[in-house]
Amino acid sequence: MTSSLAKIEDFPSDPVEFFKEILQEAAKGHPDGFMQEMNLATVDEEFGVLNRTVLYRGLTQDNCVFYITHRYVRNFKNLQANPKACITFYMPDVKDKAGIQNSWQVRLIGATAVELPQSETDALWAKENLAAQIRGHICPCGEPINYDDLKARHDQFLEDHRGKPIEKPASYTAWKFQPQRWDFLKVGLDQIADRVQYRLQKDGKWESMHVST
Structure with a gap:
């Protein structure tokens, strides 16, 4: 039996750039096509916390993860009533520069959902x-x-x-998510995971640090 500590090294000062780097590495293992999923958790008056796994669609122009939905579904009503949400990305097969396989979990913590203007959803509908x-x-x-x-x-x-x-139906819409924290967890076989967390400061800048798993 063995044990070691994972370590996240050489991470950028901006969490979105770090997220893009990991996605790019994850895509290398899928040369025939890569679709990343994300899990979205919202708060519901009837059931409490509800989550669903959906396809990641990309980033808005201001570098926010966004989600496409319809106004008649439960998740829209949840976000409308309580815009606080959490998003998790899980990427189990990402190789580092040394060719060692690692698993990554990326979370958007304390995210606030903001509905996109309808003018911005026309291009999204055309790509469906x-x-x-x-x-x-x-x-x-x-x-x-x-x-x-x-x-x-x-x-x-x-x-x-x-x-x-x-x-495009009138129900079609999208939300972007503005997080208070980005949380990156990396772990390999027989390792204790390492985490790097970016915390949004009052001046709008991100402070990054290692945190215990």
């Missing part, structure tokens, strides 16, 4: 695949359904819009 665009028009999220009825509705919608652009 066909299935996502159809879903935005025909799926009553969380409501009981009859599968055959929904399939018939889907097939008819697809036929009616074949070869035509699908209009």
